[in-house]
Structure formats: C-alpha cells, structure tokens
Amino acid sequence: MKIASWNVNSLKVRQQHVLDWLKESDVDVVCLQEIKLVDEKFPTKAFEEAGYNLAVHGQPTYNGVAIISKHPLEDVRRGLPGDKSDDQARYLEAAISCQDGIVRVASIYLPNGNPVDTEKYPYKLKWMERLRKHAVKLLAAEERFVLAGDYNVIPTADDVHDAEAWSGDALFRLETRQAFRKIVNLGLTDAYRACHTEPHQYTFWDYQGGAYRKNHGIRIDHLLLSPQAADYLQGCAIDQYVREWEKPSDHVPIWCELELAA
DNA sequence: ATGCCGGGCGAAGCCCGA
Numbered sequence: 001m002k003i004a005s006w007n008v009n010s011l012k013v014r015q016q017h018v019l020d021w022l023k024e025s026d027v028d029v030v031c032l033q034e035i036k037l038v039d040e041k042f043p044t045k046a047f048e049e050a051g052y053n054l055a056v057h058g059q060p061t062y063n064g065v066a067i068i069s070k071h072p073l074e075d076v077r078r079g080l081p082g083d084k085s086d087d088q089a090r091y092l093e094a095a096i097s098c099q100d101g102i103v104r105v106a107s108i109y110l111p112n113g114n115p116v117d118t119e120k121y122p123y124k125l126k127w128m129e130r131l132r133k134h135a136v137k138l139l140a141a142e143e144r145f146v147l148a149g150d151y152n153v154i155p156t157a158d159d160v161h162d163a164e165a166w167s168g169d170a171l172f173r174l175e176t177r178q179a180f181r182k183i184v185n186l187g188l189t190d191a192y193r194a195c196h197t198e199p200h201q202y203t204f205w206d207y208q209g210g211a212y213r214k215n216h217g218i219r220i221d222h223l224l225l226s227p228q229a230a231d232y233l234q235g236c237a238i239d240q241y242v243r244e245w246e247k248p249s250d251h252v253p254i255w256c257e258l259e260l261a262a
Numbered sequence: 263a264t265g266c267c268g269g270g271c272g273a274a275g276c277c278c279g280a
Contacts, residue, residue, distance in 0.1 A: 009279085010269055036270070061270050062278070112280060115264070152280070171280060206280065207267035218280075250268080250280085
C-alpha cells in the first residue's frame with residue numbers, strides 16, 4: 001500500500017495537479033493539507049469519478065485537510081483531541097482497509113508557529129504536545145498507522161539548506177525540534193530517514209527569491225510510522241519533479257510503500 | 263531579507279504562509 005502526503009496550498013488551484021499526480025504515482029492513499037475549502041466546496045465528484053473515496057475536514061480560507069483513498073475509509077475522526085476550543089481544521093484520521101489488511105492514516109497540518117514572539121508559537125507547541133498524547137493512545141492499540149503531513153518541523157540541520165539562517169525560526173528552533181523528537185521517540189519511524197541517509201533532501205521550496213532554482217529548501221513533510229507499520233516499510237520517496245509543473249504548490253508529495261502482503 | 267511569491271477574499275489591499 002502506497003501512502004502519501006501533500007500540502008497542495010489550495011485544492012481549488014491544484015485540483016488537476018492532484019488528479020494527474022494520483023494517476024501517474026498510483027498511490028493508494030494521499031493525505032492533503034491546506035485544501036482551503038469548506039466541505040461543501042470539495043470537488044467530490046471529480047475524485048469519485050476517478051475512483052477514489054474521500055474524507056474531508058474543511059474550513060474556509062485557511063487550513064483544511066483531506067484523505068483521498070482507493071480503498072474504503074472507515075472510523076473517520078475529525079480534529080485533534082485535547083482542546084475543544086481549537087477550531088482550526090488541521091487533523092483528520094481514518095482507517096483504510098484493503099485486501100491485505102488495515103492501516104490507520106492521519107492527515108496532519110501542524111501549525112507554522114511564526115512569528116515566535118506571538119501567540120502562534122505557544123499554539124504550535126501545545127498542538128505538538130496534543131499530537132504526542134494522541135500518538136501515545138494510538139500506539140497503545142498496537143496497530144499499523146501512518147501519521148502523514150506537513151509538520152512544519154525541520155528535524156535536523158541536514159534537512160535545511162542553511163541551518164544558521166533558520167536557527168530562530170519556529171520550524172527549526174530547539175524547542176520545536178525537541179517537541180518533534182518527543183513524538184518520534186515514542187517509537188515512531190520517520191519513513192524517509194529510514195530509507196535514505198543523504199542530507200539536503202527537501203519537500204518545500206519557497207516561491208520567493210528563486211528558492212527552488214537555488215535548491216534552498218527544507219524537509220518538513222513527514223511520514224511517521226508505528227512499529228507495526230514500519231515492519232512493512234519497503235521504500236519512501238519525494239516526488240520533487242512536481243515542483244516543476246505549471247503553477248505548483250510550494251510543497252511536493254512524499255510517499256512510502258508498505259508491503260502488507262509480505 | 264518575515265514578505266522578493268502566491269493564495270483567499272473580493273474587487274483594493276490586507277491577511278497568511280514558512
């Protein structure tokens with residue numbers, strides 16, 4: 001089963017990109033972030049006609065996450081537990097069942113957190129702690145799961161073109177990396193790092209200043225696997241070529257393959 | 263270079279992203 005994550009930066013603008021990429025990548029499941037749509041405006045028909053099942057947790061203008069799957073979606077959960085006052089659509093979870101078994105998948109759009117001297121940064125850190133607590137609960141079930149998303153976290157200096165320049169940024173500052181490690185160190189596997197050791201592989205390049213041309217990127221989109229899922233990990237890749245399409249998202253898809261039949 | 267792009271909203275210019 002191939003499971004992907006992609007921050008599309010507006011599904012309205014990127015709908016055809018997603019349909020084209022689904023066709024050629026042949027992934028089973030893609031977790032989308034920043035769809036920037038309310039549920040009613042989701043292009044349900046286009047994806048259903050292409051043969052996909054959908055779960056959507058939308059919101060006007062900002063945020064919004066979705067899961068698009070060839071296989072049926074069950075036990076859909078909208079929103080990250082732990083704060084009833086949080087109305088930002090950043091978390092969606094569903095169980096995907098195919099003939100070789102079930103994998104629980106979450107689409108995550110973790111808060112950016114900049115500027116760090118505003119309420120945005122503590123919101124990010126609290127959100128990460130809520131995610132950690134939720135991961136503890138998921139792990140207790142001893143199931144296969146993939147937490148896929150735009151984490152807005154640069155895990156190490158190898159995951160950014162200029163670590164010095166990013167040292168104070170909400171995506172890279174020490175507290176952020178510590179909070180991320182607290183999640184990973186519960187026993188999750190960063191699928192990309194489990195399959196690749198080479199540094200400076202990125203999933204995001206800013207639109208500004210020719211960042212893509214200069215390869216000034218960051219690796220912030222991650223697939224975190226439970227031990228039960230990591231046992232079946234066969235490969236992981238970043239589809240960087242999508243960044244060269246006409247009017248691209250600033251993020252590219254990342255996917256992993258679980259060989260469930262093995 | 264915390265706004266150089268690019269999107270939303272809505273019809274000009276501000277808010278937001280990373």
